[in-house]
Amino acid sequence: MIDARARSPLAHRAPLAGDDLRLAERPFEGLLALRGEADELDPAFGAATGLALPRACRGTSRGPGSSALWLAPDEWLVVTPAVEDAARLATELALALAGLRHQVVDVSDYYTVVQVSGRATRAALAKLVALDLHPRAWRRDEVLGTHLAKAIVQIWLVAGETDAGGAEARVVVRRSLADYVWCLLAEAGREWGLDPQRPIGRVRLEAV
Amino acid sequence: MSVQAYRLEDGGRIDRTAPLTFRFDGRAYAGYRGDTLASALLANGVRTLARSFKYHRPRGVLTAGSEEPVALVQVGGDPATTVPNVRATELELYDGLEAFPQNCWPSLGRDVGVVNDALARFLPAGFYYKTFMGPPLNWMRFEGAIRAAAGMGRSPTAPDPDRYEHVNRHCEVLVIGGGAAGLVAAREAARTGARVILAEETGALGGGLLAGAPDAVTIDGRPAWAWLAEIEAELRAMPEVTLLTRTTGTGWYDRNWVTLAEAVLDHLPPAARDPRLPRQRLWRVRAKAVVLATGAIERPLLFHANDRPGVMLAGAVRAYLHRWGVAPGRRAVVATNNTDAWRTAFDLAAAGVEIAAIVDSRARPDERLLARAQALGLPVRAGSAVVAAKGRSEVRGAVIARADGGGREDVACDLLVVSGGWAPNLALYAQSKGAIAWDDDLQAFRPQPNGAAARFAGRAAGAFDLAASLRAAAVAGAEAAGIAPEHVPEVADDGVAYALAPAPKPQGGRVFVDLQNDVTTKDIRLAAAEGYRSIEHAKRYTTLGMGTDQGKTSGLNGVATLADTLDKTIPEVGVTTFRPPYKPVSFGAVAGRQVGELFHPRRTTAMHEAHVEAGAVFELVGDWLRPRVYPQAGESFDDALQRECRAARSSCAVLDASTLGKIDVKGPDAREFLNRVYTNAWMKLAPGRCRYGLMCNEDGMVFDDGVTACLADDHFHMTTTTGGAAGVLAWLEEYLQTEWPELKVYLTSVTEQWAVASICGPESPKLAAELFDDIDADPQAFPFMSHTSGHIADVPVRVFRISFTGEVSYEINVPARYGLWLWRLIEARGAKYGLTPYGTEGMHLLRAEKGFIIAGQDTDGTVTPLDLGMRWAVKNSADFIGRRSLFRSDTARPDRRQLVGLATADPATVLTEGAQVIAEPAERSGRTPMIGHVTSSYFSPNLGRSIALALIAGGHGKTGATVHVARRGAAPVPAEITATDFLAGFGERP
Known part of the structure; x- marks a missing residue:
């Protein structure tokens, strides 16, 4: 709720x-x-989520509830359906991992997730992301850490063109930059009929 | 409206069912869809399109493409959307197009600037530089007149309303150039399924084939144009092939990163432009391999008055005949040193243009060409050259002479077709630092492929016969994709192999080498005589090869002229450096969509909406938008500031402190880690307690500070300055990963996880007590520098009893999704306590009253903890980053600049931040030693006087002394050195 x-x-x-x-x-x-x-985290993480931690760059593990995204060799982002799930999982993991070198931090409020979907998903993102987003280079269930214009983001392809419902990507972006990224994505989507958006950061900066 | 008197009866790739009207130089003309402005004007008999840069000489159309040096026009009259220096040879005609000639006044026909031409001997090469010499006022005096007289188009004067965008793409093979060679290369590469991008500069694929009759050659048994249609269809059917027209390769950077500029809408009338599309795109392509099929550029001939309108390159004339159905004259002289221009003579003759003479500098032109000319009845002058063009404003004739100077004859003509041979277009390749080498047979530089990255197709490879050109293309395309060529097209053409002799040397007169910059052979000789013997120096001295065309048609003739002057060979002189862009790119395309409001992110906190509603004035701090003050209706900035600061000490105030950097530090070695990165001691900080810490660089200078809380023995919550957050995290990670990998510590930023409302003031304990569900807010029970977790209306909170104002404070952290709710709750509950939101300006003032530093304001990278009087924050017990530097003689000397308070003699005088401090009451002229500067300065409403912090040499030992603060245009202000804590002795301070 x-x-x-x-x-x-x-x-x-x-x-x-x-x-x-x-x-x-x-x-x-x-x-x-x-x-x-x-190797140290996997047993506890597996017991709590039923998932194995992805070991390779770009890798993700998806379960019916939670998913784990590879960010770095010793760093993952775990996505759960709701904030409460993350808090519960954090507590559970902290108990299970006590004594092992680890860190579990709830960052549910740190980021938000923007869903980009439709046939133009890759083309729209390619206006803002310099990485290769071609279907051969960015496959379903792969996550890329990159810049979207000037914002650091993770972009995660959760469905490809051949999936029912078509391509869908998720952009994990910091809370403070979410509006900037939203406006840029809308601007990139003008070609496909998205309405232009004006950023909320458009306020008066007044000198003394 | 004039008739299109020079339009051929039929032919050309124009749509004769789609007539268009356009205006040039104030007159209306007719053309067809498919025309360029140049082809349409030529069809209408308009041959003078511009006045030249320096001498205001009439100039016409030399070429049929982007290499055009002089047929530059201003498009559109709207101050926001007008475009200067557009090459008429590239500008696709649309209905209603309006173009203006450039650099002429009052009109193209009657241009008063032409007086410069008569004064030419007073405007030699280097004129610009020479005006700087002699009396220094020369330049001042002449600049305005010179700038007004010289020039090109006008820049727009209003903001650009159009949109532009960037597109990033990766591909296996990028083909630049959509002529036959580019198409063949793309087809070979695409056979493998590789991603192929082909960029063609013009609106149609075909390149040189479009500058010949539709059936001039056959390829794979098909007439040229039919073959083109087929291969285009074939490529379009391949899903991984991207064909881009109106797209120019403009820059080739490291590791095959190539920029392509696409003119998406420029060819359409404004009303027909799809508002959803950008005007232009910049494609940023990372290619595994690049195939250059950029064709070749024809070299003009050098002779007297070779800049007259009516002098045109042979290949261009052929393009006007076949691509646009225009014969640019009635009677032509064709002057050449090579076989190719003869084809232009034959095609002109076939189109009904009288050929007055074919003038070939070679004594023995190819027999087949001679036979064909004889059969067509065309007069030939072998072993001869054109030495001058005749005609006052446009070509009326040519003077032909034999190589020995004899046999001079004047021939009347209105079209002087010239060709000095073709040179591979290697500008992009040279940008990528590709090697080029002189080829004596070609009389041109050709590429020296240097590895797998660049491959060459067609004439860019130096293959000037179509069969060889397409063979090179097939090989280049296939090899770029890592395979062997499969389909090498079979070509049948007229069988005349391309051959040429060195271009004939000019015979004197005014011989223009660079038409755009009005550089003559005489200018280049003068430059050499004055010592500018390197081609790079001669270029800068004469402006040869500068400007919007970057010497595409003039470069080789310039090198040849300098070589001749210096008695060197062309390869000995070499070429100038090629730099991007290949041709002008609009600033809009370079900027893309990251302009205006989207230029740079402005980070907003969870409470942003409340600040906007409260009428806050914002400032940017580390990209964050922070409220600076909250002026009420009719209240000035200063009044608002004073009110907010009074409230903080008399009742209760709230600050949005969400932007402070926050780092979760976790691991068994977390404590040891903190002890190494902070100057003070951390080994004994108990869970539940907080401590202020200073961080130094290795040089012992303070670079950040903040409060860190101990959550558990192995778990800390660190805060940093707002602006320093990212830098501190990167710095800590660097130390963990490179210096102390043995430490078991993890760091994760939690800056944005928490929204922070910091309440302070004497009434704040009451407000806090009212807010907290399960935390005892009593300052005794919940003491300064401690923290706890609890709830506000069941929302989990972390509260830190830390203070940046010196007042009793509660820094309330909530998960950011509750930030706005918390802010509004505090405002509602706090109203009865006089709760006042305060901004960063108030925060700065309040902390200055207490003498707390701001890293980055009171420090500047040259200040140690000791300089700040913070010896108490420097431990003796263990090492830390920067410790060793604190014991250097320089960091230990007593006369370092040290942080002190300043109290002006007149309490109403507020010092200027940054003002210099001197020891004497008056400045001596220009030599007064400065002993420090003011770092922070405010009027304190709580003390009723001005206060300031300053860094002053040996300041710690000078308490009570009077110093003087310099001002511009006024006497220095006397001020007394004080302690930094101005509130010491004022009531209960934690």
Whole structure:
């Protein structure tokens, strides 16, 4: 249940839909930063989530509930359906990992997730991301750590063109940069009919 | 409207069913869809399009492409969207197009600037530089007149309303150039399934084949144009092939990173431009291999008055005949040193243009060409050259002479077709630092392939016969994709192999080498005589090869002229450096969409909406938007600031402190790690307690500070300055990963996980007590420098009893999703206590009252903890980063600049931050030693006087002394050196 007092970083933005491109926030997903040695973490992590930690660059593990994204050789981002799940998982992992060198930090509020979907998903992202996003280079279930314009993001392809429902990517972005990224994605999507968005950072800077 | 008197009856790739009207120089003309502005004007008999840069000489159309030096026009009259220096030879015609000639006044026909031409001998090469010499006022006096008289188009004066964007792409093979060679190379590469991007500069694929009759050659048994249509269709059907037209390869950077500039909408009338599309795109392509099929550029001939409108390159004339159905004259002289220009003579004759003479500098032209000319009845002057063009404003004739100077004859003509041979277009390749070498047979530089990255197809490879050109293309395309060529096209053409002799040397007169910059052979000789003997120096002295065309048609003639002057060979002189872009790219395309509001991110906190509603004035701190003050209706900035600061000490105030950097430090060695990175001691900080810490660089200079809380023995919550957050985390990670990998510590930024409302002031304990569900807010029970976790209305919170104001404070951290709710709750509950939101300006003032430093304001990378009077924060017990440097003689000397307070003699005078401090009451002229500077300065409402912090030499030993603060244009202000804590002795301070 979502607490009505809680506000997601893009609560002020309505989903956008164009011909071949859609944008929407996935608010209040649970996110955990997990640090440690994969071999040491795996038993506890597996017991808690039923997932194995991805060991390779770009790798992800997806379960029916949670997913784990590889960020670095000793760093993962765990995505859970809701904030409460992340808090619960954090407690569980902290208990199980006591005594092992590790770090579990709830970062559910640190980031939000922007969903980009439709046939133009790759083409729209390619206006802002310098990495190779071609289907041969970026496959389903791969996550890329990169810059989207000037924002550091993780982009995670959760569905490819051949999946039912078409291509869908998720952009994990810091709360403070979410609006900037939203506006840039909308701008990139103009070609496919997305409406232009004006950033909320457009305020008066007044000298004394 | 004039008739298109020079339009051929039929032919050309123009759509004669789509007539267009356009305006040039104030007159209306007709053209067809498919025309360029140049082809349409030539069809209408307009041959003078511009006035030259320096001498205002009439200039026409030399070429049929992007290499055009002089047919430059201003497109559109709107101050926001007008585009200067557009090559008329590239500008695709659309209905309603309006173009203006450049650099002429009052009109193209009657241009008063032409007086410069008569004064030419007073405007030699280097004129610009010479005006700097002699009396220094020369330049000042002449600059305005010179700038007004010389020039090109006008820049837009209003903001650009158009959109531009970037597109990133990766591919296996990038082919630059969409002529036959580029198409063949792309087809070979694409056979493997490789991703192929082909960029063609013009609106149509075909390149040189479009500058010949549709059936001039046959390829694989098909007439040229039919073959083109087939291969284009074949490529378009391949899913991994991207064909881009109106797209120019503009830059080749490290590791095959190539930029392509695409003109998406420029060819359409404004009303027909899809508002969803950008005007232009910059493609940023990372290619595994690049195939250059950039063709060749024809070299003009050098002779007197070779810049007259009506002098045109042979290949261009052929393009106007076949691609646009225009014969640019009635009676032509064709002057050449090679076989290729003869084809232009034959094609002109076939189109009904009278050929007055074919002038070939070679004594023995190819027999087959001679036979063909004879059959067509075309007069030939072998072993001869054109030595002058005749005609006052446009070509009216040519003077032909034999190589020995004899046999001079004047021949009337209105079109003087010239060809000095073709040179592979290697600008992009040279940008990538590719090697080029002189080829004596070609009389041109050709590429020296240096590894797998660059391959060459067609004429860019130096293959000037079509069969060889397409063979090179097939090989280049296939090898770029890592295979052997499969389909090498079979070509049938007229069988005349390309051959040429060195270009004939000019015979004197005014011979233009660089038409765009009005550089003559005489200018180049003068440069050499004055010592500018390197081609790079001669270029800068004469402006040869500069400007919007970057010497595409003039470069080789310039090198040849300098070589001749210095009695060297062309390869001995060499070429100038090629730099991107290959041709002008709009600033809009370079900037893309990251302009205006999207230029740079502005980070917002969870409470942003409340700050906007409260009418906050914001400032940017480390990309964050932070409220600076919250002026109420009718209140000035200063009044608002004073009100906020009074409230903080008299009742209760709240600050959005969310932006402070926060790092979760976890691991069995976390404590040891902190002990090494902070100057003070951390081994005994108990869980539940907080401590202020200073961080130094290796040089012992303070670079950041903050409070760190002990959550558990192996777990800490570190805070940093707002602006330093990213740098501190990177610095700590670097030490962990490179210096102390044995330490078992992990760091994760939690800056944005927590929204922070910091309440302070004497009433804040009451407000806090009201807010907390399960935390005792009593300052005795919940003492200064401690922290705890609990709840506010069941929302989990972490509260730190730390203070940057000196007042009783509660720094309340909530998960950021509750930040806005918390802020509004505090405002609602705090109203009865006089709760006042305060911004960064108030925070700065309040902390200065207490003498707390701001790293980056009171420190500048040259200040040690001891300089700050913070010896108490420097441990003796263990090592830390920067410790060793603190014992250097320089960091230990007593006269270092040290942080002190300053109290002005007049309490109302507020010093200027950054002002220099001197020891004497008056400045001596220019020589007064400076002993320090003011780092922070405010009027303190709580003390009723001005306060300041300053770094002053030996300041710690000078308490009570009077120093003077210099001002511009006024006497220095006397001030007394004080302690930094101005509130010492004022009530209960933690």
